[in-house]
Amino acid sequence: MFKLKYLIRKITVMVILSCAALSAAPCHAGENPLKVVATQTMYSSVVKEIGKDKVDVKYVAPPKFNVHFIQPKPTDVRNITKADLYVDAGLDLEAWSDSLLEAAGKPELFRGRERNVDMSKGIRLLEVPDHQLSRAEGDIHIYGNPHYNMNPENVKIMAENVLEKLKSIDPANASYYETNEKAFISRLDEKIDEWRKLCTNCKGREILSYHKDIAYFADFLGLKADQYIEPKPGIPPTPKHLEFLEEYVKANHIKAIVMPTYYPKDAAEVLAKRVGAKVVTICQNIGELPGTDDIFSFFDYNFREISEALK
């Protein structure tokens, strides 16, 4: 046992020393792209549209999962220790983000610091609380609804936030980023016109959503979304609440129940069957479904689906 113990100790010390030696060796040489870590795929996509080959972007939250409940991994910590820029949603959507930044231990990437982009800056927030909050209201957000990336108009503001930060930390390529941003906004404006025309049938209609994550999407299209499958944000549906919804959906002639892929579909499907509505998958994250791999295909898919469902 003694020999085994000392052997293990020697191996451990050797491994640590070897790692430290390798770690101290320079890994990079020459001009490299800026390393950017974004919390979500929407933000990494916006950064890529503006930075193109001058940025190397990674994201933390896998798109098939609910961004509220991500468990960051040591790989994310390692990526952030190497990052030049960190992009997050701001507000209080990504409760895990601060712990992740602290684990990486780079103060310049912390909230409000010089190498942090808060994508919510300049966004017109919806559902801003106007009363004292309590957890009795469920998993609510204290600054307002944080799912602003569902409105393509807000993507333009996010692009501006990214542009400003890229220019400040990499002024040598400022004109390159500006050119890319202008081209991106121009294309986005064209698509926004296209999406509005596609969804003219949605204006004034009411939908039922699983979670309170559809406000900005509804706002863009002039949809009404007042009721949710969850009785309170983050609280799974109860039989009593589903009974109420059944009456509500019938009374208000609601044709579409919208939800992303990661919530359980059972309750929505049972309700849809009872009331003759359709369950429509509306993605919250870029890459959540095949064919939604960039900003344009993401919104293409979502607007096509809702328009079809409400015809």
Add this chain to the structure above:
Amino acid sequence: MRIALILMLFLILMTQKEACAENIAALESQIRELTQVVHELKNTVDIQQQEISDLKRNYEIKYQVPLPQPTVQPTILPPKFTPEIGAVADVVAKLDSSKVDPENVNRVSIRELELVLGSNVDPYSRLDATIAFNDKNEIDLEEAYLTRFGLPFGTTARIGEFLPKIGKMVPVHRDSIDTVDEPLVIQRYFGDEGMHKAGVDLTKVLDLPLPSVHQVTVGVLEGGNGDGGTAFGPARRRPTLYGHLKNYIDITDVTNFELGASEAVGSNANDASFKTNVLGLDATLHHIIGQDKEIKLQGEAFVLNRRESIDELDGATNPSGDFWGGYGLFDVRLSSQWGTGFRFDYVEPVNRLLADPNKAEIGYTGYLTFYQSEFARLRAQFSHIYLTSGGIDDRVFLQGTFAIGEHKHKLQ
């Protein structure tokens, strides 16, 4: 003389009058220019207001939706400098099969109420504190430490009272573990609730050209164990040195594996020549099946090598020597609301004066967890334990864990 003075004053006044007249003329000219500028600006503003009105009207006609309103500021602004404050209540009902209960453990109790505080101190550091109260009117300062970020070579330091990064379970708070109680090896060697000690440690994520992630932690702690622990002696003056190497790899997007090695060297007694070496090895395989569905296989083993000071004094057969213990955990998250799992425990007791030296404590534990919400959890657990005294103890636990306020979990 007087006439000369009067003449002089008259001349001075005349000169001043001429200068004043010039100044007044210049000021009048400036006022005219400024009036012209104001007039032009007013015209510009009027034109721009008209343009804005036209654009608004065109937008609303084109899209038949009202123009977005300006950003509304939250009416309840979060306090800027108030620390994050949270509380976690841990209510446990315990019943075991022993016929005597001298320590009155078979009861419903507030095992602990943790008050959790934390905030940034300045741009480089953060202070975290956890104070635990229980229904025996005891207060325990579990944590109070400063984290200093951004040290040279990308190192992060902690100083104060904290949970050392020895293995997987010791650094985790009780409200974050998968079972009602800690594995037996943690309870017997480090303390009933693990171990928190004052000290300082340094952590660095190594920048290696490898797909895997490697993190090294080294630290020095005050000596001793947690309550009920036996790995080290009670001498706090003799520090415990420890190190941990974490190796992590993403096998696929949804499967990852972590292998860790720890070593802690501390004193058994007031005489520093009597040492305990603790070697630890931990492994965790984690697989995500889908949203809210995942499985975890975790195992951890510790080997203790003790040089005991009481060999000759009490005539014990061989209290110095090697002891080991470990656990294996299989945890399944079935849905957003349900989880279950199983734990196997094995531990050789250090204090052989109180136990049969040939026997180890072996436990089988099963549990079922109901997550009422993100902040409330109920758990039922059954443990079947073979004691070193030769007896068997069956234990039933019911636990409720409830959190309010802000409570950030540190990434492990």
